[in-house]
Amino acid sequence: MKATVFHGKGDVRVENVPDAAVVRPSDAVVRVTHACVCGSDLWFYRGDAPWEPGWRTGHEFMGVIEEAGAGVRTLKKGDHVFAPFAYSDGTCEFCRKGLQTSCLGGGYWGGADNDGGQGEAVRAPLADATLVKLPAEVANDEKLLRAILPLTDVMGTGHHAALCAGVKPGATVAVVGDGAVGLCGVLAARRLGAARIILFGRHPDRIAVAAEFGATEVVQERGTDAVARALDMTAGGPDAVLECVGNEGSMAMATGMCRPGGAVGYVGVPYGAQQGLDLRRMFGENIALRGGVAPVRAYAEELLADVLAGKLDPSPVFDLTVGLDDVPRGYAAMDAREAIKVMVKL
Numbered sequence: 001m002k003a004t005v006f007h008g009k010g011d012v013r014v015e016n017v018p019d020a021a022v023v024r025p026s027d028a029v030v031r032v033t034h035a036c037v038c039g040s041d042l043w044f045y046r047g048d049a050p051w052e053p054g055w056r057t058g059h060e061f062m063g064v065i066e067e068a069g070a071g072v073r074t075l076k077k078g079d080h081v082f083a084p085f086a087y088s089d090g091t092c093e094f095c096r097k098g099l100q101t102s103c104l105g106g107g108y109w110g111g112a113d114n115d116g117g118q119g120e121a122v123r124a125p126l127a128d129a130t131l132v133k134l135p136a137e138v139a140n141d142e143k144l145l146r147a148i149l150p151l152t153d154v155m156g157t158g159h160h161a162a163l164c165a166g167v168k169p170g171a172t173v174a175v176v177g178d179g180a181v182g183l184c185g186v187l188a189a190r191r192l193g194a195a196r197i198i199l200f201g202r203h204p205d206r207i208a209v210a211a212e213f214g215a216t217e218v219v220q221e222r223g224t225d226a227v228a229r230a231l232d233m234t235a236g237g238p239d240a241v242l243e244c245v246g247n248e249g250s251m252a253m254a255t256g257m258c259r260p261g262g263a264v265g266y267v268g269v270p271y272g273a274q275q276g277l278d279l280r281r282m283f284g285e286n287i288a289l290r291g292g293v294a295p296v297r298a299y300a301e302e303l304l305a306d307v308l309a310g311k312l313d314p315s316p317v318f319d320l321t322v323g324l325d326d327v328p329r330g331y332a333a334m335d336a337r338e339a340i341k342v343m344v345k346l
């Protein structure tokens with residue numbers, strides 16, 4: 001089969017690899033129909049995250065069950081499914097708490113040992129607990145499938161940020177970061193009933209999507225200027241701040257502008273964010289910091305129900321679609337910020 005393989009900084013290639021196959025009875029093989037390139041893939045693509053040549057790539061995919069192991073109970077050949085970006089057993093202490101990303105038996109797609117989502121097929125361990133079954137009628141509804149695909153990561157991650165920041169109906173919310181996760185954070189905050197949603201970002205194409213998703217205001221300043229604007233336009237700071245980048249500047253903005261007694265929900269993979277923490281202010285103003293890698297499996301059914309009901313559609317984050325052979329072009333476009341998020345259509 002063909003799959004995307006990492007070869008080094010700025011170098012991913014689509015090449016032949018061994019076919020995905022059932023190994024353990026709890027495995028299923030998913031023939032991939034849709035996948036994504038993610039902002040977090042850019043960390044290894046840019047050489048900022050440890051990734052070895054030969055490792056598989058991609059952690060966002062959906063498709064059709066090609067084969068189910070003898071121990072798989074709830075899924076069968078032909079079922080349409082999507083996969084959260086981590087697999088999990090659904091039974092351990094952490095899965096039962098809705099923290100599947102800390103699953104004792106779980107893991108992540110791609111890398112040295114697992115198939116990645118940017119390929120023709122994936123062996124899915126712990127299939128029953130991990131994969132989310134889709135109703136048969138979505139099979140040929142491309143518009144609906146595009147709206148479901150972000151539930152594999154960015155929509156669940158944006159939702160996690162909003163929950164961790166304590167977004168409540170009527171709240172004033174700030175979203176730091178205008179990538180796909182930040183934009184989904186805007187959508188999640190609106191879904192949770194926020195009254196004002198202020199996006200901190202500056203790319204015109206992304207600002208347009210943010211407006212469509214419910215942002216009421218946009219601030220293009222950064223750093224201390226952005227904090228001053230935020231404190232001024234909200235008379236003391238937003239109740240909830242979603243930090244969706246992970247660098248020093250974004251965390252400094254988030255912890256610098258949050259209203260006393262409020263919370264920062266952080267979901268950006270931390271690369272320097274720890275240096276941006278204004279702990280002295282957080283201490284003085286009782287500002288909470290909650291977040292982490294998002295247990296999107298925990299939110300899957302709830303968000304899927306709203307997508308199927310036509311109440312939630314994060315698909316505008318996809319502004320470039322490529323075929324499998326063109327995945328390298330997708331990486332290059334996201335790296336150059338020419339695309340917000342790339343969909344791979346197989």
Ligand SMILES: [Zn+2]
Nearest residue numbers: 089092095103
């Ligand atoms: Zn578990």
